[in-house]
Amino acid sequence: MTKDIYDRTVAYIVENQDKFYRLAYSYVRDKDSALDVVQNSVIKALENCYNLKNEKAISTWMYRIVVNEALQYIRKNKREISMEPGEMPEKIYHEEAYDKDREIYERVQALGEPGRTVIFLHFYEDMTLQQIAQITKTNVNTVKSRLYAALKKLQKGWKEETA
Amino acid sequence: MSEKDRKQDMIQNREKDDFKIAPDSMETGRKTYDSIEIPEELRERIDKTITSMDREELKKAAWKKRKKQKKILIFRTVGSAAAALFICFTVGINTSEVFARELADVPILGAIAKVLTVRSFDGKEGDLNMHIEVPEIQIQDEENSGHTTDGETMSSSQDGKETQTQTEGVDETDQESGNETSFAASSENGGETDATESFAGDINAEIQKIVDEHIAQARQNFEDYKEAFFATGGTEEEWGDRDMNVQVDYEVKYQKGNILSMVLTTFEGWAYAHQEEFYYNLDLSENRELTLADVLGEDYVNICNESIDRQIKERIAADENNIYFGYNTGDDGMIEGFTTVTADTTFYINEKGNVVVTFPEYEIAPGYMGAQEFEIGPGMGI
Numbered sequence: 277m278t279k280d281i282y283d284r285t286v287a288y289i290v291e292n293q294d295k296f297y298r299l300a301y302s303y304v305r306d307k308d309s310a311l312d313v314v315q316n317s318v319i320k321a322l323e324n325c326y327n328l329k330n331e332k333a334i335s336t337w338m339y340r341i342v343v344n345e346a347l348q349y350i351r352k353n354k355r356e357i358s359m360e361p362g363e364m365p366e367k368i369y370h371e372e373a374y375d376k377d378r379e380i381y382e383r384v385q386a387l388g389e390p391g392r393t394v395i396f397l398h399f400y401e402d403m404t405l406q407q408i409a410q411i412t413k414t415n416v417n418t419v420k421s422r423l424y425a426a427l428k429k430l431q432k433g434w435k436e437e438t439a
Numbered sequence: 440m441s442e443k444d445r446k447q448d449m450i451q452n453r454e455k456d457d458f459k460i461a462p463d464s465m466e467t468g469r470k471t472y473d474s475i476e477i478p479e480e481l482r483e484r485i486d487k488t489i490t491s492m493d494r495e496e497l498k499k500a501a502w503k504k505r506k507k508q509k510k511i512l513i514f515r516t517v518g519s520a521a522a523a524l525f526i527c528f529t530v531g532i533n534t535s536e537v538f539a540r541e542l543a544d545v546p547i548l549g550a551i552a553k554v555l556t557v558r559s560f561d562g563k564e565g566d567l568n569m570h571i572e573v574p575e576i577q578i579q580d581e582e583n584s585g586h587t588t589d590g591e592t593m594s595s596s597q598d599g600k601e602t603q604t605q606t607e608g609v610d611e612t613d614q615e616s617g618n619e620t621s622f623a624a625s626s627e628n629g630g631e632t633d634a635t636e637s638f639a640g641d642i643n644a645e646i647q648k649i650v651d652e653h654i655a656q657a658r659q660n661f662e663d664y665k666e667a668f669f670a671t672g673g674t675e676e677e678w679g680d681r682d683m684n685v686q687v688d689y690e691v692k693y694q695k696g697n698i699l700s701m702v703l704t705t706f707e708g709w710a711y712a713h714q715e716e717f718y719y720n721l722d723l724s725e726n727r728e729l730t731l732a733d734v735l736g737e738d739y740v741n742i743c744n745e746s747i748d749r750q751i752k753e754r755i756a757a758d759e760n761n762i763y764f765g766y767n768t769g770d771d772g773m774i775e776g777f778t779t780v781t782a783d784t785t786f787y788i789n790e791k792g793n794v795v796v797t798f799p800e801y802e803i804a805p806g807y808m809g810a811q812e813f814e815i816g817p818g819m820g821i
Contacts, residue, residue, distance in 0.1 A: 280713075281806075282498070286489055293485050298475045307478050314481065318488045326501030329762065329805040332774040381468030399467040 285325040288334055289318055295401065296342050302385060302396055303346035309353070317345045336410040339401070343393055343411060383430055391426030394419060490671045495681065495709070552578050552639060552699055552723050554691050558650075566661060566682045573650050574689040574701065576639040578632060578723070638726035642719060646703055649717060650687050653705040657685040661709060683709040692795075693788040697724035698821055700788035716799065716810065718785045731786060734794050734818035743780040743796055747813045751777060751803075763804045777803040789814065792821045 289296075293314065300313035320341050328337060384395045390412070397403040397411060405423070409416045558573035661683045668678060686706040693700040703717040720729040731739040754761045764776025777798070786796045798804075798811040 282494055289485065293481055294477050297477055297481050298472060301475050302472060311480060311484055315484055315488050318485055322492045323497055326498055330774055377466045377468055377470040380466050381471035384468050400469050400472040
């Protein structure tokens with residue numbers, strides 16, 4: 277049987293579910309919430325896949341759904357978790373390099389929108405600025421300026437604390 | 440994007456030191472991100488969500504939405520009405536007696552073959568709604584090539600008018616009636632006719648095979664779907680009166696002298712709809728299928744490409760809702776659209792004798808645009 281867009285959407289979701297989970301988790305910071313976000317995203321995707329015009333855009337389309345679902349989840353549940361150092365798993369403190377990475381991850385999370393989404397997608401999900409523009413429905417220049425603003429903010433915070 | 444590319448991208452877009460995140464590393468938080476633990480429940484949760492979705496309903500909803508946008512792929516269910524357009528050349532013998540009689544005296548304008556419906560079935564078979572019209576090319580013997588009427592007259596006439604011998608042995612509604620109508624008269628003709636008949640026979644056999652496979656495949660697809668539906672917890676009640684439309688139809692696009700151009704269409708419609716076209720462009724004097732090079736000359740690639748490119752642009756200019764991959768402003772270029780015709784590009788010859796190049800749905804435009812056709816120009820020797 278010829279596979280149609282539904283089958284390909286299902287295949288894409290199954291193949292990339294871990295990525296969607298990590299991305300969702302980075303917004304909501306809670307296992308059950310992240311699972312909810314992914315599940316809602318899957319439903320949204322399958323409900324709308326027959327209306328997807330450009331099949332090759334399935335990746336950016338799916339990421340857009342996950343990002344939107346995550347942000348919506350945060351708004352609805354006000355579950356944005358503040359960065360309490362005590363919440364971090366202890367083991368990461370044993371390794372200094374890892375610690376630094378973790379610290380940056382936390383700071384990125386704390387940036388809020390729109391900077392954090394750009395960093396998540398660009399640095400963690402390997403999306404090009406062009407792709408991010410499609411995911412966030414803006415233009416490339418906006419994505420660029422958001423990225424620089426976010427990086428500057430991170431760097432400033434880092435300098436202040438290490439100084 | 441690799442780590443290297445990412446870094447390069449960064450370097451290109453920033454003053455290096457200003458935007459370094461951490462003092463002496465390219466740490467980005469990615470290691471932490473990548474080490475986010477995937478809970479065991481994820482897979483199960485996703486699998487459950489997927490199986491809980493009603494694909495059929497989703498497809499229907501999308502279909503309805505598209506219908507509203509008047510962009511739906513229109514499928515022609517007309518059998519004999521299309522044949523009537525080609526009344527001089529095509530005879531739908533499974534139609535009414537009156538129709539057959541009316542056609543009986545119409546000359547065939549020097550055509551050496553005619554296309555008849557040899558197998559026709561309209562009705563329900565289990566869950567399948569069938570509409571099947573299968574064509575067969577029949578070679579006229581020389582004596583009678585000027586008329587639709589063949590040797591054996593009066594065979595089924597009611598008022599003394601000539602009618603067609605071919606009606607004999609062709610059951611009017613029985614789908615199993617794909618019998619081969621033989622021509623005692625024509626088989627006694629010279630070798631040339633034999634060769635043509637054998638060529639036409641090959642084409643007929645191929646058509647028959649496509650039709651048989653299509654129906655078998657459709658039946659199988661629907662059975663699979665049904666099985667999956669109940670296997671994943673669907674109930675008889677939910678299943679309701681779901682059925683599937685299976686259609687086969689044909690249309691003679693052009694017929695004059697030794698040239699015959701026709702299209703066979705197969706359609707399957709249920710949770711998703713799928714249509715396929717098979718084009719036959721035959722030269723019955725040379726007993727072969729015509730190629731684009733035959734009808735447009737050696738330079739056919741350039742001729743077609745120039746024309747198609749222009750027509751796509753015209754269509755987009757006329758209506759911005761016309762989308763062609765790679766053509767519209769704002770196209771992300773992620774999907775390759777029309778680039779060039781090849782020897783395998785399908786085509787037919789229209790009633791004006793012009794070559795029409797065709798692309799199946801999804802090939803150069805989004806599905807909602809349907810199959811795409813481009814009239815190129817007059818064919819040579821047609």
